[in-house]
Amino acid sequence: MHFQLDRFQPGDMVTGKIIALEDTCVFVDFGTDRSIRIPLSELSMNEIQNPEDALTLNEVREFLVVGNYDGKRDIFFSHCSPKTLQGSDRLYERAYELASFQCGHFISKENFILHTKIIGVGAGGVSARLQWFASSQEHPPTISFSIRQLEIKKAWERLRQLQAHDVISRSA
Template sequence: MSFSLESFQLGDIITGKIIKLEPTGVLVDFYTDQLAYVPLLELSLNEIQTPEEAVQLNEIREFLVVGNYDGEHDIYFSNCSPETLKDSDRLYETVLYLASEKCGHPISREDLIVHTKIRDVHGNGVSATIQWFLCSQEHPPTVSFSIRKLEMRKAWERVRQLQAEDVTVYGKILKKTSRGALLKIEGLYSSIRTYVDKQREELVVGKELPLNIIKVREEDNFLVLLHHSVSVRLKQLQVGQVVSGIIRGIKNYGVFVDIGDLYALLPTSKMFHPSVDHPNQLFKINDHLKAKIIKIDPENGQVVLESCGS
């Protein structure tokens, strides 16, 4: 059961009363002339089997107003200035152009329903998503209601705050992957990356790790996490510093060196002998190595080295 787009604003938070529990969802009274059905999937950010795991009969809950669209009409602006945001005509011009391209024929302003959603605020302006719909569609967009998406929105707000405050969070390893491990932070799926087999072997399903959130990109459903010890170690390093470590991994493009709580990369091009076909002609696993730091990338937890004296 859904409602017309004109009845509610996408992205609004509204309250409703749970008046009936069913095996696959609930009926909610939003104080309109009809009841809304909210399926089981939309009742919680966690995986649940029954409505009773998330809500109670006669409970008043908040819901996010969401659309039945699949995002194909979303336009993402990564850096929208306050002036552009205030001048809605400038945004409409862009939306009209892109909508006309999408539909294959000119679209007028009167043909569109447009909603603007602020995603993030930063120094130069904001990130925003513009959602557009055609008024003349045979089956105009409708809205539905979700606790899960509201909890997800709040979870993204929490992780942004945790990142800003550099708070150590704890995530349990759910699954090992070919590149690292899958975890959940504040109800959001995320991952940590490994570079050598030894790192991956040290990951244990069910083990809880102390982590720092380095990058948050809600629009891509993407979190960059670093083990807390790696984050601490990065802050101790400086470009130009000479470090010692043990080689733990050898690839055709370079070697990974354990310099204490993190693995730094010495690229083949930064070795004394760049003409070698493969670094394994120069190094073996567990060799000791001294090298100089030439780059530190704290957002990705990466350190790049070059051979001393090169």
């Protein structure tokens, strides 16, 4: 099940409590007005046959918030001044122009959704990732929740750490 992008931001990690286990899904309480259904395919990066292979009733778990964005809707800015990111419409306007250019037509500002994530801060300035979405009747912005995507993200982070420390992995 997908939910509108008003409370949760794609890329955020949120905590939820498993309140029901069914054959093909679980229901999770995220503190919203209703429980959220998470399908079996999003419960683990391992292949599982039923929810009990990955979770237990009343367990509290972290989930990654996943938006219906595609990688083509990311804009990266590096070496921005903090002033550019805060209290300025210049970054928003530039992202809006680039998004309209990528679409091949102007997007109505009412239908333009932009989420900014700070990637890093250094001597050269701030690097930011902007995810944008052009909302429409046929294609509303939605989110879903995934343990699988969170596990994949953590696995890649761990591999990057091992690589940074020049750790060599051998198979026996």
